[in-house]
Amino acid sequence: MTDCSNGELRDLLPDFLHGQLAPLARERVEAHLRGCDECRAELALLGSLRRTLSHAPAMDVAAITAAIPAYRPAARRAWTGWRAAAAITLLAAGGTSVAVMQRNGERARDTLAPVAQVVPVTVDLPPTAALPTAVATVPSVIPAPMTAHQAAPRELALGSSAVVELSDRELSALLADLESIEALPSPEVEPLPVTPVAPRGSN
Amino acid sequence: MTDAAIGAHGRVDDESDLDLVGRWQAGDQRAATRLVERHADSLARFVASLGAREQVGDIVQDTFIRAFGSIDGFRGESTLRTWLFTIARRLVLDHRRAMRRRGAQVEVKDGDLRTQFDPLDALVADESQQRLRDAVARLTPTQREVFGLRVSEGMSYKEIADAVGTTDGAARVHYHHAMRAIKEFLDD
Numbered sequence: 001m002t003d004c005s006n007g008e009l010r011d012l013l014p015d016f017l018h019g020q021l022a023p024l025a026r027e028r029v030e031a032h033l034r035g036c037d038e039c040r041a042e043l044a045l046l047g048s049l050r051r052t053l054s055h056a057p058a059m060d061v062a063a064i065t066a067a068i069p070a071y072r073p074a075a076r077r078a079w080t081g082w083r084a085a086a087a088i089t090l091l092a093a094g095g096t097s098v099a100v101m102q103r104n105g106e107r108a109r110d111t112l113a114p115v116a117q118v119v120p121v122t123v124d125l126p127p128t129a130a131l132p133t134a135v136a137t138v139p140s141v142i143p144a145p146m147t148a149h150q151a152a153p154r155e156l157a158l159g160s161s162a163v164v165e166l167s168d169r170e171l172s173a174l175l176a177d178l179e180s181i182e183a184l185p186s187p188e189v190e191p192l193p194v195t196p197v198a199p200r201g202s203n
Numbered sequence: 204m205t206d207a208a209i210g211a212h213g214r215v216d217d218e219s220d221l222d223l224v225g226r227w228q229a230g231d232q233r234a235a236t237r238l239v240e241r242h243a244d245s246l247a248r249f250v251a252s253l254g255a256r257e258q259v260g261d262i263v264q265d266t267f268i269r270a271f272g273s274i275d276g277f278r279g280e281s282t283l284r285t286w287l288f289t290i291a292r293r294l295v296l297d298h299r300r301a302m303r304r305r306g307a308q309v310e311v312k313d314g315d316l317r318t319q320f321d322p323l324d325a326l327v328a329d330e331s332q333q334r335l336r337d338a339v340a341r342l343t344p345t346q347r348e349v350f351g352l353r354v355s356e357g358m359s360y361k362e363i364a365d366a367v368g369t370t371d372g373a374a375r376v377h378y379h380h381a382m383r384a385i386k387e388f389l390d391d
Binding site for chain 1: 230244248252256263264274351355359375379382389
C-alpha cells in the first residue's frame with residue numbers, strides 16, 4: 001500500500017472519517033478522493049481500524065455519576081479541618097487581645113507573638129465562618145519587619161471588630177497569609193501550639 | 204467537533220461541556236450524568252487501548268471523580284475532553300507503576316489486543332480484524348496512544364499533544380509513523 005504524496009490531504013482523512021470537516025474542506029477532500037486510489041484505500045483502512053479499536057466494555061453511567069461527590073467550592077474546602085480548628089481556637093479565647101508592643105526607640109521585631117495564653121478548643125467550623133478574624137492572631141501573621149517609625153504600640157483586638165482595626169499594611173499581610181493557608185494540605189485536626197511570650201525588652 | 208454530542212437517547216445535545224459543568228456546580232446532578240454519558244465510552248476505548256483492559260471501569264470512574272473533584276482547577280486552556288483524557292492517561296500510568304512494583308507484567312503484549320471484551324465476539328471475529336489488531340499491537344506505546352486518539356476519537360493533533368504531553372508536530376509524526384508501520388505489516 002503506497003502513500004499519497006499530498007500529506008496535507010492525508011492529514012485530513014481522520015477528520016473526514018469523523019465528519020469533523022467544514023463544508024469547504026470536506027468538498028476538497030471528496031474531490032481529491034475521486035481521483036486518488038491511495039487515499040481511498042487509506043480512508044477504507046482508517047474505517048476498519050476505527051471499528052477494530054472501538055472495542056471496550058460498556059460503562060455504567062449511573063454508577064459513575066453516583067460516585068461523583070457534590071460540588072464544593074475551593075474557598076469553602078479551605079475552611080474545614082485543621083484550619084477550622086485554628087479559627088475556633090482563637091475565637092474561643094473570647095476576645096483576648098493580641099498586642100503588638102514595642103518599646104520606644106527599639107528596632108521592630110519581625111514577628112507578632114501572642115501575649116495571652118489561649119485554651120485550644122477543637123470544633124468544626126461551618127464553611128461560612130468569617131475568614132480574616134480568626135487568622136488575625138496566628139503568630140507571624142505580619143511577616144514583614146516593622147520599622148522604627150511604627151514604634152507606637154498597637155493592638156489587634158480579636159472579635160467581630162478586629163479586621164476594621166487593622167492597618168492597610170497589616171490587612172494586606174493577613175490576606176497574603178490566607179492565600180498561603182489555602183495552599184496547604186489538609187491533615188487531621190490538631191490543636192495549635194501555644195507559646196507564652198514575655199513582653200519584649202523585659203530583661 | 205463541537206462540544207455538542209448525541210445524548211444517550213439519540214437527541215442532539217447542544218449544551219457545551221462548560222455549560223454542563225456550570226450547571227453541575229450550581230447543583231444540577233443531571234448535568235454530571237450528561238457529561239459522563241458524553242465522554243465515558245471514549246475514555247473507556249482510550250484506557251483499553253493503553254492496555255489497562257481489566258481496570259477500564261475503575262479507571263474511567265476514577266477519572267470522572269478526580270475531574271469533578273478538581274473542576275476548579277480546570278482553566279479551560281484545553282477542552283474538557285482533553286483534560287479528561289489527560290487524567291485517565293495519568294491513572295493508567297499510575298496503575299502500570301503499581302503493577303511493576305508488584306512485579307506483574309504490564310507491557311501490552313502482541314496478544315493483548317486480540318482478546319475481546321465480549322467472549323461471543325471472539326467467536327465471530329474474522330481474520331482481517333485479527334490482522335488489524337496484530338498490526339496495532341506491534342506499534343510502540345506512544346504510537347498506539349496517538350494513533351488511537353486520532354483514529355478512534357478523531358482528536359486533533361493539538362488535543363492529542365495536550366492529552367499525552369507532547370507537541371502538535373510530534374503527535375503528527377507519531378501518527379504517520381504508526382500508519383506507515385500498519386501498512387507495512389498488512390502488506391507482508
